[in-house]
Amino acid sequence: MANIEELWAQAKNQLSISMNITVYEVWVEKLNPVCFVDSSLVLSTITVSAKRTIEARYLDTIREAVSSVNPLITDVIITTENEKEGYLQKQSVYVEKDGFKPLESINKNKNAFLEKYTFDNFVEGKSNAYAFAACKTVADEPGVKYNPLFIYSGVGLGKTHLLHAIGNHLQKHAPYKKVLYVSAETLMNELISVIRNKSMDENNKFREKYRSVDVLMIDDIQFLIGKEATQEAFFHIFNDLYYNNRQIIITSDRAPKDLTTLEERLHTRFSWGLTVDIQAPDMETRVAILKTKAAQAKFTLSDEVAHFIAEKSTSNIREMEGLLNKIVFFSSLTNTVINTKEMANEALKDYIDDKKDAIDASDIIDAVCQYFKISSADIFSKKKTKNIVEPRMVAIYLITDLLPIPLVQIGEMFGGRDHTTIIHARDKISDEIKSNPRMKIIVMDLKNMLLNR
Ligand code: ADP
Numbered sequence: 001m002a003n004i005e006e007l008w009a010q011a012k013n014q015l016s017i018s019m020n021i022t023v024y025e026v027w028v029e030k031l032n033p034v035c036f037v038d039s040s041l042v043l044s045t046i047t048v049s050a051k052r053t054i055e056a057r058y059l060d061t062i063r064e065a066v067s068s069v070n071p072l073i074t075d076v077i078i079t080t081e082n083e084k085e086g087y088l089q090k091q092s093v094y095v096e097k098d099g100f101k102p103l104e105s106i107n108k109n110k111n112a113f114l115e116k117y118t119f120d121n122f123v124e125g126k127s128n129a130y131a132f133a134a135c136k137t138v139a140d141e142p143g144v145k146y147n148p149l150f151i152y153s154g155v156g157l158g159k160t161h162l163l164h165a166i167g168n169h170l171q172k173h174a175p176y177k178k179v180l181y182v183s184a185e186t187l188m189n190e191l192i193s194v195i196r197n198k199s200m201d202e203n204n205k206f207r208e209k210y211r212s213v214d215v216l217m218i219d220d221i222q223f224l225i226g227k228e229a230t231q232e233a234f235f236h237i238f239n240d241l242y243y244n245n246r247q248i249i250i251t252s253d254r255a256p257k258d259l260t261t262l263e264e265r266l267h268t269r270f271s272w273g274l275t276v277d278i279q280a281p282d283m284e285t286r287v288a289i290l291k292t293k294a295a296q297a298k299f300t301l302s303d304e305v306a307h308f309i310a311e312k313s314t315s316n317i318r319e320m321e322g323l324l325n326k327i328v329f330f331s332s333l334t335n336t337v338i339n340t341k342e343m344a345n346e347a348l349k350d351y352i353d354d355k356k357d358a359i360d361a362s363d364i365i366d367a368v369c370q371y372f373k374i375s376s377a378d379i380f381s382k383k384k385t386k387n388i389v390e391p392r393m394v395a396i397y398l399i400t401d402l403l404p405i406p407l408v409q410i411g412e413m414f415g416g417r418d419h420t421t422i423i424h425a426r427d428k429i430s431d432e433i434k435s436n437p438r439m440k441i442i443v444m445d446l447k448n449m450l451l452n453r
Pocket residue numbers: 117121122123124128153154155156157158159160161162289292317318321
């Protein structure tokens with residue numbers, strides 16, 4: 001049994017019978033389960049003197065009761081509320097078959113959430129107030145109130161941002177919770193690979209991965225329209241999690257009722273929780289969002305330019321952000337301050353009318369390969385020669401800089417590299433841009449190439 005609350009409740013139950021009732025009420029009843037460290041259960045009490053008494057007199061009895069509930073737990077550690085943090089940092093989690101493992105190695109999602117997509121960086125307005133509030137509630141107490149939470153909106157209005165914000169919040173405030181973010185597309189691809197491999201082991205891994213989470217976020221569920229096998233698998237995952245009070249959060253580009261060919265039983269389930277939508281933001285909110293984004297980019301944005309941009313793009317924040325990025329970029333490229341409408345117009349004139357398709361990772365990789373005259377096979381390979389390593393790092397840097405892709409996913413893209421490798425590459429190039437004029441020019445050239453495709 002992996003659930004610490006449940007384990008401790010059962011052990012207490014036994015102790016309340018086997019111990020003297022007064023002793024039990026004074027010393028045991030108020031102990032709080034903190035976490036597991038290796039195969040020890042950590043319990044906290046309020047004062048140091050209580051801790052000493054319990055250790056001296058009752059520890060053996062408590063240990064025995066705990067081990068009898070779960071033989072995998074071989075020891076009990078008593079700590080105080082003030083000192084429990086140290087244990088939380090060393091905590092381990094129970095994994096079926098493998099026993100207790102350090103949390104660090106389990107929580108592979110550690111960097112799965114984009115740092116910049118937080119609640120703090122999300123601008124609240126009339127158009128998104130309900131969605132924002134619901135997401136915060138769910139992040140504070142997953143699985144308790146709005147389950148499932150269904151968020152829908154047009155493209156570029158903040159759904160993915162909110163999901164990452166929930167992930168970031170939980171990682172900070174409840175790091176022991178397993179939080180999984182996947183796009184519906186990834187879910188489908190994983191499932192296809194499981195089905196294709198016909199391996200029981202893969203199949204079990206897949207199920208375990210989804211069933212063991214505390215919070216599951218599926219982005220862009222509309223992708224599952226017409227994909228019956230994936231809907232079926234998702235239906236089972238949904239049930240497993242839902243009946244175990246795990247939080248499920250789903251986003252979509254349309255309301256549940258408009259997911260027309262999605263199975264009826266999924267519709268029914270979505271309606272069990274809360275459905276919220278995000279509308280296009282009003283002028284004031286758009287300007288506030290632009291100011292937040294500019295501050296993040298350390299760009300001084302005048303009111304005039306902010307209004308100019310906010311008027312150009314009214315129904316898609318991503319697009320509006322794209323305009324701001326072009327101005328920021330143009331300003332750094334030409335080394336000029338852009339603070340009037342006219343200058344902003346000049347900076348955007350090539351872009352405003354022909355809204356080019358958004359850049360994606362393959363565009364970046366193509367541009368880098370072309371620029372350095374190497375092949376894309378080389379860039380994804382394990383080769384460590386300098387003429388390959390540098391372009392590879394530059395490509396990674398540009399992807400992290402320009403696209404909202406989680407580091408873990410970038411690692412996967414580059415032949416299953418670890419996210420720490422991705423962080424290393426990103427930071428190395430970002431340092432070099434500051435210290436090495438050659439690198440600054442390389443990155444500028446590439447950005448220019450990408451924007452002028
Ligand atoms: P969606 O998933 O709905 O298509 P995203 O979450 O990808 O949209 O948002 C697109 C961009 O707009 C992101 O960069 C996001 O940070 C930004 N954005 C959207 N709404 C807000 C908001 N209210 N405050 C700050 N940024 C926002």
